[in-house]
Amino acid sequence: MRRQFKNTVMDLALHEDRxxxxxxxxxxxxxxDFQEKYPNRFYNMGISENxxxxxxxxxxxxxxxxxxxxxxxxxxxxxxxQIKLDMCYNRFGGNIVSxxxxxxxxxxxxxxxxYTDLAILRLLPGMEVIQPGxxxxxxxxxxxxxxxxxxxxFRLSDHPxxxxxxxxxxxxxxxxxxxAAVTVMTAGPLLGNVLEACRDLPVNLVxxxxxxxxxxxxxxxxxxxxxxxxxxxxxxKEAVCEVxxxxxxxxxxxxxxxxxxxxxxxxxxxxxxxxxxxxEFVSGVVQRCGPYHQEGKIFL
Amino acid sequence: MKTTCKEIRKQILHIAKESGHGHIPTCFxxxxxxxxxxxxxxxxxxxxLWEKRDLxxxxxxxxxxxxxxxLGRWGYFDPExxxxxxxxxxxxxxxADRFKIPGIEASTGSLGHxxxxxxxxxxxxKIDRSERRVMTLIGDGEANEGSVWEALxxxxxxxxxxLTVIYxxxxxxxxxxxxxxxxxKLRAFGCEVTxxxxxxxxxxxxxxxxxxxxxxxxxxxxxxxxGCPTFVGSPYEWHRRSPNDDEYRMLLExxxxxxx
Numbered sequence: 001m002r003r004q005f006k007n008t009v010m011d012l013a014l015h016e017d018r019x020x021x022x023x024x025x026x027x028x029x030x031x032x033d034f035q036e037k038y039p040n041r042f043y044n045m046g047i048s049e050n051x052x053x054x055x056x057x058x059x060x061x062x063x064x065x066x067x068x069x070x071x072x073x074x075x076x077x078x079x080x081x082q083i084k085l086d087m088c089y090n091r092f093g094g095n096i097v098s099x100x101x102x103x104x105x106x107x108x109x110x111x112x113x114x115y116t117d118l119a120i121l122r123l124l125p126g127m128e129v130i131q132p133g134x135x136x137x138x139x140x141x142x143x144x145x146x147x148x149x150x151x152x153x154f155r156l157s158d159h160p161x162x163x164x165x166x167x168x169x170x171x172x173x174x175x176x177x178x179x180a181a182v183t184v185m186t187a188g189p190l191l192g193n194v195l196e197a198c199r200d201l202p203v204n205l206v207x208x209x210x211x212x213x214x215x216x217x218x219x220x221x222x223x224x225x226x227x228x229x230x231x232x233x234x235x236x237k238e239a240v241c242e243v244x245x246x247x248x249x250x251x252x253x254x255x256x257x258x259x260x261x262x263x264x265x266x267x268x269x270x271x272x273x274x275x276x277x278x279x280e281f282v283s284g285v286v287q288r289c290g291p292y293h294q295e296g297k298i299f300l
Numbered sequence: 301m302k303t304t305c306k307e308i309r310k311q312i313l314h315i316a317k318e319s320g321h322g323h324i325p326t327c328f329x330x331x332x333x334x335x336x337x338x339x340x341x342x343x344x345x346x347x348x349l350w351e352k353r354d355l356x357x358x359x360x361x362x363x364x365x366x367x368x369x370x371l372g373r374w375g376y377f378d379p380e381x382x383x384x385x386x387x388x389x390x391x392x393x394x395x396a397d398r399f400k401i402p403g404i405e406a407s408t409g410s411l412g413h414x415x416x417x418x419x420x421x422x423x424x425x426k427i428d429r430s431e432r433r434v435m436t437l438i439g440d441g442e443a444n445e446g447s448v449w450e451a452l453x454x455x456x457x458x459x460x461x462x463l464t465v466i467y468x469x470x471x472x473x474x475x476x477x478x479x480x481x482x483x484x485k486l487r488a489f490g491c492e493v494t495x496x497x498x499x500x501x502x503x504x505x506x507x508x509x510x511x512x513x514x515x516x517x518x519x520x521x522x523x524x525x526x527g528c529p530t531f532v533g534s535p536y537e538w539h540r541r542s543p544n545d546d547e548y549r550m551l552l553e554x555x556x557x558x559x560x
Contacts, residue, residue, distance in 0.1 A: 020427070040427050043458065050447045051416045051454045058420015061406070064427070066420075081410060082447075086417055090398060090407050 001156040002099055004135035006030050008142045009067060013038060016147070020059050024052050024070025026099065053079045056094040057086035065095065065147045071105075072098035072114035072155065076121060087151040088124045095146050101131075101157040101189070102232045103258070103267040110257045118235030121153050122212045128152040129212035129235070130169075131188035134160045137209045140167040159264055161192035165207060172215035176205040181289040183222040184282055185229050187211060187236045190273065194230055197278035202291035203228075214239040219246070226289045228282055232273050251281045301339075301501045304373065305331045309527045309555055311369045311379065316542045321386035321394050324542075325525035325535040327366035329470040329498070330437065333520055334363075334370040336504035337435055337466070345375040348402040354432050355421055357406045359414025360439035360468065361395040368392055368401070376403040412445030414438065415465060419455045422463040422515075433462040435508070441472040443479050449489060455515050456490025463515040464508065465491065468498065470524040475536065483519045491517035498522030528554040 010033060013019050021034055023044045028035075035042040045052055049070060056066035068075065075098050076083070087093060098117065105112040121129050128150050132138035138154065145152045165173045175195075183204040186194045191207055198205055204222060208215065219227075220243055227248045229237040237250045252273060260270055268274050272281060308331050316322035341354040358367050365385060372379030384390035391400040395409035405421075408414050418436040425432050438448060455463055467482055479485065483493045491514065494507040498520030507518045525531025528551050531538050543551055 043423070045454050045457070048450045048454055050412075051419065051450045054413060054416025054447070054451065055420035055423060055454065058417040058422075059424045060420075061417070062421055062424030062428075064424055082413065082416065085407070085410055085413055090417075092406075092417070 001132070001135055001138055001158065001160050002027055002030060004138050005069075005097060005142070005154075005156060006034070008139045010034060012143065012146065016065070018064045018147075020064045020066045022052050022056055022066055022068045024049055024068075024075065026070045049074045049079045050082050053082035053096070054086045056096075057082070057090060057092035060087070060092040060094045060149075061090070067095045067097055067146070069097045069099070071112065072100045072117050073112065076114070076117040076153070080120060083121065083127075083151065084124050088126050091126065091149075093126070093149045093151040095152050095154060097154045097156060099156045099158070101155050103264045104158045106264050106267045107261045109261055110259060113258055115233040115253055117153070117155065118211050118233050119238055122235055122239060124151070126150055127212060128210075130210055131155045132160075132209050133157075133188045133191050133207070134162065136164065137167050141169055141209065144169050155188070157189045159189050161189050163191055163195060167209065170210050170213045170215060172206055172208040172210070172218040174204065174206050174218060174221070176203065178202065178204060179292060180204045181225055181292055182282070182286050183225040183227050185219075185227055185236070185240055187231055190230065190232050193268065193273060193275045194278055196275040198282055201279070201282055201286060203282060203286060208236065208239075211235055211239045214242055216243050219243045226285060228285050230273070230278055230282070232268065232271070249285065251278065301335060305335055305501070306527070306555060306558075308335070308366070308369045308373060310552065311382075312365055313543070313548065313551055313555070315365060315369070315383055315385050317548045318383055319385040319387070320542045322365040322542065323362045323394075323540055325531045325538050326360070326363050326439075326470075326472070328526050328528065328531060329522045329524045330360075330363050330366050330468055331370070331526075332499045332501045333437060333466055333468065333504060333522070334366055336501045336508055337437070338370055338374050339501070340505050340508040341435065342432070345371075345403065348376060352432060355405050355418070355434045357408065357414040357418050357434070357436040358396070359408055359418070359436050360411065360442050361408030361414070363437070364394060364396045367396060367404070371401070371403045377401070411439070411442040412447035415448050416451040418463060418465075419451050419458070419460065422455070422460040423458055425462055426458070426460060433464065435464045435466060437466045437468060439468045439472060440470060440479055440482065441476065443467070443482065444477045452486070452489040452491070460515045461511065461513055465515065465517045467517055467519045468522055469519050470498075470522040472524050472535070483517075486517040486519065491515055493517045493519060495519045495521065499526055527558050530554060
């Protein structure tokens with residue numbers, strides 16, 4: 001997905017001379033083409049996440065479109081106040097593009113895991129929060145949002161799904177709408193596992209790449225069903241619950257650090273977010289609710 | 301200019317008394333600095349968003365009352381409006397909102413933010429090969445924040461002679477984390493440093509007019525509460541306190557008796 005990020009930015013830069021790349025000593029080699037072609041708009045500012053955001057806001061104040069890029073937990077959690085005040089409160093918007101989503105850097109341990117970013121950024125007024133699941137989603141959403149003046153968070157993953165879904169900022173997608181009593185909602189790259197897990201289960205399936213603004217109209221369509229949010233981060237469940245009176249259960253993160261290393265797949269398995277784990281959880285909900293929606297048949 | 305500064309201090313004192321808000325000793329520390337800044341900046345109070353203007357950010361946002369009084373003095377708005385300081389629905393808060401006050405380039409309050417923003421603005425002007433410049437005023441207490449020094453490291457690396465950092469050395473850090481010899485530290489972080497009497501407008505103006513090869517830092521030696529011995533003697537007691545009627549009269553007398 002990082003390569004797609006670079007390709008899209010290179011393409012945009014052909015016709016846009018207000019793009020500035022600000023790297024936190026990450027993806028520097030990847031962006032060498034940009035650096036060679038636009039040396040006065042490429043800056044590796046080192047490991048200084050607070051300043052990366054403030055400088056991005058300052059550039060935005062002067063009419064540039066900054067892309068601030070480094071590792072997810074550091075640019076979001078460490079620089080939260082800079083995002084809140086310099087970008088959001090001052091309305092000096094810009095693009096924050098992170099890598100290392102959820103457990104992409106599983107082997108690096110809990111310091112490098114990133115699963116609160118989506119949830120905390122959703123809380124900031126004016127912030128747009130995007131979790132592209134595929135390279136195509138990233139490409140389309142970058143092009144549509146990069147220069148709108150708002151602070152926008154793009155969360156890149158090294159493990160994109162390969163499902164072709166309609167992509168429009170702020171719009172979710174009903175991938176399956178069969179009148180089932182249970183609706184599974186997910187977001188981002190985990191869609192691959194969710195689709196595999198639910199392929200032959202009697203559930204509706206709703207997918208999001210934009211977590212803020214969340215597509216409340218789409219969620220309302222399924223408000224009479226039991227909603228199962230399956231996600232490898234915090235933030236989607238909270239977004240879905242913007243629609244009142246939903247009956248929602250969450251399958252994913254727990255209130256605990258993940259102390260394991262290994263790979264993304266190891267951690268997903270540990271959390272029950274591999275296809276088998278998701279299937280087991282969703283099947284349990286389906287068993288209790290029945291396959292098809294009827295008044296009075298939802299017990300969970 | 302001395303008369304102007306004295307009048308501004310009286311206005312600060314009066315508004316603080318009437319509103320019950322304002323950080324008076326902090327504001328008294330930066331009156332001459334702000335007057336020197338607005339005497340040096342290329343700006344037009346009748347056109348606050350003039351595209352060729354220089355930019356000033358008050359990073360130590362709790363000096364907003366002094367900033368308002370100076371902006372009002374320079375004609376950005378009717379100074380009488382500042383009397384509503386801190387009131388519900390007032391445009392003038394204890395920390396400034398850039399969407400409400402003409403002349404405010406960035407809303408500040410949490411310390412250690414203005415300098416990073418200023419670095420970004422200065423970088424933007426460098427990319428555009430613009431002659432415009434950026435000034436920011438930070439406090440010595442604020443310089444306890446790591447983000448100040450991180451932003452300076454980045455600025456030095458970027459090479460920004462269009463950036464001036466004014467360091468209000470009023471020793472407000474003395475009861476917390478002390479920063480000894482700030483000029484030496486700023487120099488070590490890549491600044492071209494000038495030291496000046498922070499209550500001498502002409503000396504400050506001369507320092508601000510200087511354009512060198514590197515980013516500039518001006519260490520302004522100031523006195524917290526300058527103008528009233530009562531504040532100078534007890535700046536922490538008065539950090540966020542407004543005077544009652546008797547105290548107000550006494551403080552006005554002190555101001556009148558002072559040379560500055």
